[in-house]
Amino acid sequence: MKSVGSKRQFKSFFRALRMIQNMTPLLIPATVLNALLQSFMPFIPIFMTARIIDELFGARSVARLSLLVVSTIVLSFIVFLILKGTERIKKISNQRLFYLGKYEMDRLILRTNYENTEKPRFHLRKQKIEDASIIGKRGIWRIPDLLERTLTSFCTVVISIILAYPTFIPSKSQNATSFESSIWQSIVLIILIILSSCYSLFSNSRFSKKFFKELDHGMKFNRLFSYYEDLLRDDNRFGKDVRIYHQSELILKSFNDFNKLNTRFQSNIGRLQGRFSGINAAVTSIISGFVYLFVGIKALNGSISIGSVVQYVGAINQFTTSFSKMITSISDSWHNIKYVQLYFDFLDTPSLKSEGQIPISIDRNSKYEIEFRNVSFKYLESDAYALRNISLKINSGERIAVVGMNGSGKTTFIKLLCRLYDPQEGQILLNGVNIQQYKFQDYMNFLSVVFQDFQLFAFPLGQNVSSDINYDEQRTLEYLDEVGIGEKVRSLPNGLETPLYKVDEDGVDISGGEAQKIAIARALYKDSPFIILDEPTAALDPRAEFDIYSKLQRIVKNKTIIFISHRLSSCRFCNEILVLDKGKLIQKGTHDELVQDKSGKYFELWNAQAQYYQLNS
């Protein structure tokens, strides 16, 4: 089991490296170069100082000394310059990686099938990835940093071993003292270094585990805090309810809770870091003491030069600190992979939709027929049927109303028709072919929908209507005129180029009814053969409602319109009414036929509405 897990972790790591390389081709080379230079840099003064001291205590040649000093300065300066260059490349590339990594997730959210986006788990997963990237910069965004730390410490360990190695070899010269020729002092020092390395391995992995546990804990507070922050930042969406229902105290309490917990979280992390680095520093100092003693005795006995003391002491100290860093980085990388996997699991969210291959060429004069054949549907997390055994046909040019009580399945009917969901039983056919066999985008072009909870965007008004940056101004205005908002649009300072909403400072806020009119204009502009309007006039005043219904008859000509409605006023414009109840199609017919069926559901609804108006008139 464990090896399967490890295999997956390695796979994710290499996949992340490939992805980073594709997104920012300079980042990994710059990181590797940076790591090599960083590990090399501390050894320049260590190695060169040893040579300079030996020269001072030896031949004392001014020319050689000058050469050594100049070489040290020039070499350090060149390495420093290259390091600065790679740092800059890394900084820019890391920013790019941050953006592109998130862009991939946003692209998935916008393109994955709708069914996925309605699952709370889907959004929770994304939130977790985002939180992890903010707190502790975990996930793919941390990989370059961890790679650099691991490589730097690894190379430093290798170089320090090469430089320190001679001091552990017992002297074989005839004049060597028993201390110099004994292997035991080397063994003792090596054991001490190994013990300190083991301790560092153990304490690092404990630290990493605790650190990541604290970070996971901290993510919960961050999520709640971000939720309220977003709501307040967006457009103070809950401003009205907060005032009416005195909810400010509750919200501020959640900010205070977050603040308290965050302070505790930060102090826990700080304490952990402090304890860990304190103990590590103490261990390193003790080892340093032994190293000085060991190398010092050798120097006192004259078996190594004074300059070599600097080299050996420096190299062994570099080894102990870098070994500890290397272990920390490997352990961090191992824990970080969990978040990399989370990221890839999100990007790999399976598409639940089957993609057809048949193209649809839309032609105004063609006849289209939609058929629901024994269609049944349940939402994923529900046992109850939202639609049950629906069979019906809708032909070109028809005006259909779908009516029913709350929760009777009207919106679900539309969602299935629009392929936002696919039915579990039965088929939906367009001209006799299952709609799943058509190219998805072609099928999307076949329909225009104004959903109950339609969304307009903070783009210029013209772009909202046309869904395009380059749009036909005249046509756009014509449709806006038809829905009765053209005059208002013309009076705006920038006309069609006026952005909606105050996200842009030149933006305009619009009323609910105006937004609904723009949404209807958008559906008309799309010029699809089927137009579906889910509660299209809920926000309109009676005059605007009547106006739009009568105009729709004229504008849409031979197109098919399906109205979803609670208001039976729309039914008068329709040649067929479908009545849904608890997911079943229980009645269909013309308005007059259904009104005459006094025991039917439609009559019940119609009568209730008529009685209401009588009572209130």
Ligand SMILES: Nc1ncnc2c1ncn2[C@@H]1O[C@H](COP(=O)(O)OP(=O)(O)OP(=O)(O)O)[C@@H](O)[C@H]1O
């Ligand atoms: N995403 C969902 N997950 C689970 N159940 C859902 C989901 N959406 C709707 N339902 C359930 O499916 C049934 C039909 O809902 P639907 O939204 O189609 O009704 P409706 O007729 O449009 O209602 P309304 O008139 O209130 O808009 C209801 O019982 C509803 O609770």
